[in-house]
Amino acid sequence: MNAPVIWIIFPAALALLLMLTQNKRLLSLSGGAIAALLAVAAQFVPMEEAFRIGSMSIRIESSLSILGRQLIIQPSEGPLLALLYGAAALWFFGAEASQSAPKFVPLGFLINALMIASIAVEPFLYAALFIEMVVLLSIPLVTSLYSPPGKGVTRFLIYQTLAMPFILLSGWLLAGVEASPGNLTLAAQSATVLGLGFAFLLSIFPLYHWMPMLLEEAPPFAAGFLLWILPTATLVFGAGFMDRYSWLRNSPELTVVLRSAGLLMLATGGVWAAFQNHLGRIMAYGVIAETGFALLSLSLDLRLGIPIFFLLFPARALGLTIWSLALNIIKAHVPSLRYSQVRGALRKFPFAVAGMVLASLSTSGLPLLAGFPPRLALWDSLARASSDAALWVGVGALGLFTASFRMLAVTSMSDEYSGWEVGENWLQAIMLGLGVIGLFILGVFPQTVQYFLAALPSMFEHLGH
Amino acid sequence: MFLLITIGILTFTALVLSFLRFALPTFRFSWLTAAGGALLAWVSMFFWQAGMPARLQFPLWQPESIFRQSPSFVADGTSWAFAFSLVTICVGVIVTSVARENFPGILGWVGTLALTALGVLAVTADNPLTLVLLWTAMDLTEFVAQMRFVQEPRLSERAVISFASRVTGILILLWAGMVSASKGAELDFLSPPPQAGLYFIIAAAFRLGIVPLHLPYASESSFRRGFGTILRAVSAGSSLILLARTPLSGVETPLTPYLILLVAAAALYGGWMWLRSPDELAGRPFWLIGMGALAVASALRGNPLGATAWGCALMLSGSALFLVSAESRWQDKALLIGAWGVSSLPFSLTASGWISSSGRFWYAVPLLIAAQVMLLAGYIRMSRRPLPHAGFENQPIWAKNVYPFGIHIILLTSLLLGWFGWDGARQSGNWVAALFASLLTFGLLRLAVRVRILNPVRAHWVRSAEAAWLDAVYHTIWEGYRTLRRLIALFSSALEGESGVMWTLLFLVLFITFLIQGSP
Known part of the structure; x- marks a missing residue:
């Protein structure tokens, strides 16, 4: 038995098999169940240790060689896999409610497996290839056979593809830095190229404009999945670089760059969101601000920053799932997600609108909701380091709150009185209801996820210790 | 532990009523269940006195390295006074509902009980984190309740504005935490840095519930009188607790002298508008502004006890007046007990209102006393106002006998708090200022008969005037x-x-x- 086979190759093969199935409910349920099973296995099954099941003795190896390259899943990375597959299970279970299961579940499995492969592959420059495969596989997810791809999809493809040469080039340069650590010019060059690669991958300001465009034209549930998996895996991949290279980790310039980029993402994401008139675009700016929060956490003293960094993940996954599902449900009943078309939607789709608003408030950092504890910890730690930075976080959060309240006002107002209806089906209502309960549980008892998160920093050798 | 018992009773009653509403819609004793539960919670409040101060720590937020605070509660004299006031108003709202047109309003009672439970938790919050969590819980509950009851879609906007303004208060309190953190300190109620203390006051002002000025119900709605009263009381109580917890060191900044003058101006504005309001519901926001400003001024003068006293009087005396919807024997005279509660005379609820050990900001005191005079005069005038409708025609026969109890229990509590249960009880206070205010009040009431400007304006006049300046503010913001x-x-x-x-x-x-x- 081999960890990469279980958590990369098996899900990828399964995805190909699932493509043959057309039963939406079966796809959603089986996909969700298998992803949940993989998450549980990642959390509880030991790697590199023999254990017995009945009379069988099993040992799961952590590495696999393919064509001279290696896929390595360390035992300490089990909680990360559990997090990624656990969140994927949420998305797959929600796929039936969003009525996007046929394409979504198989491609979702494949994308998840490839993103894990990008974190696991050695040498790391091959990660660029896996990421590019993910980008290409994403295209059928956000486009339709019956209409040409819009500008948002094209921009997504351009910007994510542009990341690949930078990552490949940085791999080559970093090999040079490892060979001659004293060469400062080479180190600066490789850091710049690496930074540009991550700027494209994480869609750092001003490279993020494909996100709102994509959410205007693509199904929100599929787009939401991409906007969850791509930045999440890329952030872990990026943190891995910081762990690996001490000159990078100890560089004061890195703190400045991460903090500037994070603040810019958060402030512009928040302020831009406040001025949008389209529900999808607001979600896109919410995602941008989320990435800003994650970058800011990496700019802190990493003993504090790394636990905050990981604490942001469950809130992001749950919030985005609910937000995307809610938008998908609303979009199915209105001509567009522009404000003019969704006036009074609260009385027609109470679960979807409540889910959307609560998810957006969670992203803003409203107390009681999942996003609040990590944001509070982040804001507090940042204020101790720089009060100016804390002020900019406040500006971004204020913008996000404004956007949330505008959404709430628009969806609750209408020109004439209409009674309350429930436009969602029972499955959608249950999924959204459970998701919202989850948001509250994470918001009031953030310690509940520590069972999974506490061991995550140990996947890094140097960060967070 | 007794805190949990009170909360448990309120929550359990709300759950039972919800169950009855959906499972047994024809159940005839819903009101009895609601009133019984509320009354039991009221009785349980006395048991708190057996073990005060008592602390209750919820499970710690983890990892502890990044969370400096976790939810915790404290039951002490100050929180007891606030909590007791809230539970009393809850009893009053449910008992007097027999005289309102929407009786039996089971969902309204569920909302009342749930909001009271959250309010009690909020006033017992031991740190800012706990308080913001409870503020949010209250805001969400309130918003859901308002959306449920609002009939006119255009009024939904008012509910959202109300929600947004309260969340602004939450953000300001969180910002106070960040200001504290930037000084390397942890924000708590005991020793907030001066800069953070000022944010406490601004946050409390936002949370007082005066934006928007009127609740999103039709002006004569029974919800506005019943559910609206508990909404306003819980908002006010849970925000004023912040002032009652702010020590003198928390507000000692160079800005304080200007702030107290601003607060005095707000108190005068609230008092004047209250005095000229056509009725108690139209004037309610101004009662909140005026009394809230007196509470804020006490906090700024380094008198947290006074802030507690004004806060409790705002809730108790105000609610007794706002809940009156039907004629009953001795009612106008009984309401004078409410006026006594606001008088600041010795051994009244607000006896500690004018105490100031340092004698700071003496120049603001005359302005504040003038505001108190107008509030008191307005209160007495409104308590003697003939009621427009009797209200018992469509109610059960026992309703007429039960209804006054709802008002009397609130007034009784107001009296009781002047004598028992917290540090501000049995105080002779600054009796010179109190006597002066009382004499001026009587003078003002006599003068009102002869001077037209001191009399109420017509209802439509109040609304249009208020809309004009608010519209100008909204217009400017919207243009920007x-x-x-x-x-x-x-x-x-x-x-x-x-x-x-x-x-x-x-x-x-x-x-x-x-x-x-x-x-x-």
């Missing part, structure tokens, strides 16, 4: 917003247009150039 939106749309269209990729790369180069030149 639209200008900014145009700028952002222009920027976005450049990046998302045909030449967007080129623009993006240009901005990227600029961004990198800025980064190279300096740190943020």
Whole structure:
């Protein structure tokens, strides 16, 4: 038995098999169940240790060689896999409610497996290839056979593809830095190229404009999945670089760059969101601000920053799932997600609108909701380091709150009185209801996820210790 | 532990009523269940006295390295006075509901009980984190309740504005935490840094519940009188507790003298508008502004006990008046007990209202006393106002006998708090100021008969005047917003247009150039 086979190759093969199935409910349920099973296995099954099941003795190896390259899943990375597959299970279970299961579940499995492969592959420059495969596989997810791809999809493809040469080039340069650590010019060059690669991958300001465009034209549930998996895996991949290279980790310039980029993402994401008139675009700016929060956490003293960094993940996954599902449900009943078309939607789709608003408030950092504890910890730690930075976080959060309240006002107002209806089906209502309960549980008892998160920093050798 | 018992009774009653509403819609004893539960919770409040102060720590937020605080509660004299007031008003709202048109309003009672439970938890919050969590819980409950009851879609906007203004208060309190953190300190109620203490006061002002001025119900709605009263009381109580917890050291800044003058002006405005209000519901926001300002002024003068006293009087005396919807024997005389509660005379609820050990800001005191005089005069005038409708025609026969109890229990509590249960009880206070205020009040009431300007204006007059200045404020904000939106749309269209990729790369180069030149 081999960890990469279980958590990369098996899900990828399964995805190909699932493509043959057309039963939406079966796809959603089986996909969700298998992803949940993989998450549980990642959390509880030991790697590199023999254990017995009945009379069988099993040992799961952590590495696999393919064509001279290696896929390595360390035992300490089990909680990360559990997090990624656990969140994927949420998305797959929600796929039936969003009525996007046929394409979504198989491609979702494949994308998840490839993103894990990008974190696991050695040498790391091959990660660029896996990421590019993910980008290409994403295209059928956000486009339709019956209409040409819009500008948002094209921009997504351009910007994510542009990341690949930078990552490949940085791999080559970093090999040079490892060979001659004293060469400062080479180190600066490789850091710049690496930074540009991550700027494209994480869609750092001003490279993020494909996100709102994509959410205007693509199904929100599929787009939401991409906007969850791509930045999440890329952030872990990026943190891995910081762990690996001490000159990078100890560089004061890195703190400045991460903090500037994070603040810019958060402030512009928040302020831009406040001025949008389209529900999808607001979600896109919410995602941008989320990435800003994650970058800011990496700019802190990493003993504090790394636990905050990981604490942001469950809130992001749950919030985005609910937000995307809610938008998908609303979009199915209105001509567009522009404000003019969704006036009074609260009385027609109470679960979807409540889910959307609560998810957006969670992203803003409203107390009681999942996003609040990590944001509070982040804001507090940042204020101790720089009060100016804390002020900019406040500006971004204020913008996000404004956007949330505008959404709430628009969806609750209408020109004439209409009674309350429930436009969602029972499955959608249950999924959204459970998701919202989850948001509250994470918001009031953030310690509940520590069972999974506490061991995550140990996947890094140097960060967070 | 007794805190949990009170909360448990209120919550359990609310759950039972919800169950009855959906499972047994014809159940005849819902009111009895609601009133019984509320009364039991009221009785349980006395048991708190057996073990005060008592602390209750919820499970710690983890990892502890990044969370400096976790939810915790404290039952002490100050929180007991606030909590007791809230539970009493809850009893009053449910008992007097027999005289309102929407009787039996089971969902309204469920909301009342749930809000009271959250209010009690909020006033017992031991740190700012706990308080913001409970404020949010209350805001969400209130918003859901308002959306459920609002009939006119245009009034939904008012509910959202109300929700947003309260969340602004939450953000300000969180910002106080950040100001504290930037000084390397942890924000708590015992020793907030002076800069943070000022934010406490601003947060409390936002949370008082005076924006928007009127609740999103039709002006004569029974919800406005019943559920609206508990909404306003819980909002006021849970925000004023912040002032009651703010020590003198927390508000000692160079800005304080200006702030107290501003607060005095607000108190005068509230008092004047209350005095001239056509009825108690139209004047309710001004009662909140006026009494809230007196509480804030006490906190600024380093008298947290006074802030507690004014806060409890705001809730108790105000609620007794707002809940009166039907004629009953001795009612106008009984309401004078409410006026006694606001009088600041010795051994009244607000006896500690004018105490100031340091004698700070003496120049603001005359202005504040003038505001108190107007509030008191307005209160007495409204308590003697003939009621427009009797209210018992469609109610059960026992309702007429039960209804006064709802008002009397609130007034009784107001009396009781002057004598028992917290540090501000049995105080003779600043009796000179109190006597002066009382004499001026009687003078004002006598004068009102002869001077037209001291009499109430017509209801429609109040509304249109208030709409004019509010409209101007909204219009200015909206214009600024639209200008900014145009700028952002222009920027976005450049990046998302045909030449967007080129623009993006240009901005990227600029961004990198800025980064190279300096740190943020």
